[in-house]
Amino acid sequence: MKVIIKSLGHACFTVSDGNHTVIFDPFLTDNPEAVISADEVVADFVLPSHGHSDHLGDAIAIAKRLQVPIIAPYELAMYCSRFGAEVIPLHIGGGRDLPFGRVKLTFATHGSAVVTDDLIEYTGPPCGFLVTMSGQTVYYAGDTGLFGDMKLIGETTPIDVAILPIGDNFTMGIDDAVMAAEFLKPKVVIPTHYSAFEPIKKNPQEFAEKVVAKGIKCVIIAPGEEVEL
Numbered sequence: 001m002k003v004i005i006k007s008l009g010h011a012c013f014t015v016s017d018g019n020h021t022v023i024f025d026p027f028l029t030d031n032p033e034a035v036i037s038a039d040e041v042v043a044d045f046v047l048p049s050h051g052h053s054d055h056l057g058d059a060i061a062i063a064k065r066l067q068v069p070i071i072a073p074y075e076l077a078m079y080c081s082r083f084g085a086e087v088i089p090l091h092i093g094g095g096r097d098l099p100f101g102r103v104k105l106t107f108a109t110h111g112s113a114v115v116t117d118d119l120i121e122y123t124g125p126p127c128g129f130l131v132t133m134s135g136q137t138v139y140y141a142g143d144t145g146l147f148g149d150m151k152l153i154g155e156t157t158p159i160d161v162a163i164l165p166i167g168d169n170f171t172m173g174i175d176d177a178v179m180a181a182e183f184l185k186p187k188v189v190i191p192t193h194y195s196a197f198e199p200i201k202k203n204p205q206e207f208a209e210k211v212v213a214k215g216i217k218c219v220i221i222a223p224g225e226e227v228e229l
């Protein structure tokens, strides 16, 4: 079955095989790049990588409206559960077979908290996701710096598509993301987290040129665009 990856703006992507859809980091309300509203999202599983507002975003509202579960690191899952969302708590290194295939949580080196004016509520460690659907494996790195164990992920898991942040400032910048792609050895790399906000504005073409020079195919998908695997 064909698997389609679609960008909904900033770090929000859906992966769908026509029967099942998962959504990563559904930040749509207040997302300057959002191509749909949170009310329009259709998904079977909601996968927020960490608690920051540009990732957790509308996850709880979407999960409650659709009555579908949130899959997240335990502490973040428990946070979502407090607001009435159905959750499937996992933790880093752990995976689970689900109707669409399999999801596994991976390490990410970043923070994870819900930050409000008068409280910073920590929501455990951030994560990345390995999602296998219809025989295709997508590595959604989440917000992360470069880390050496990406090499281990690449050696143990054949990755069809890696979705990697390139925006610098809060995550890997372009050169570190190129090294990440070399570690992970995906068939295709998709850059993310590089255009929605001023401190992370980067040119994805520069990333594409550098990563293609290493022999890795790169597909840039603008918000609203999709790629078929």
Ligand code: NI
Pocket (backbone or CB within 6 Å): 050, 052, 055, 110, 111, 143, 170
């Ligand atoms: Ni973040």
Ligand code: MN
Pocket (backbone or CB within 6 Å): 011, 052, 054, 055, 143, 170, 193
């Ligand atoms: Mn972010």
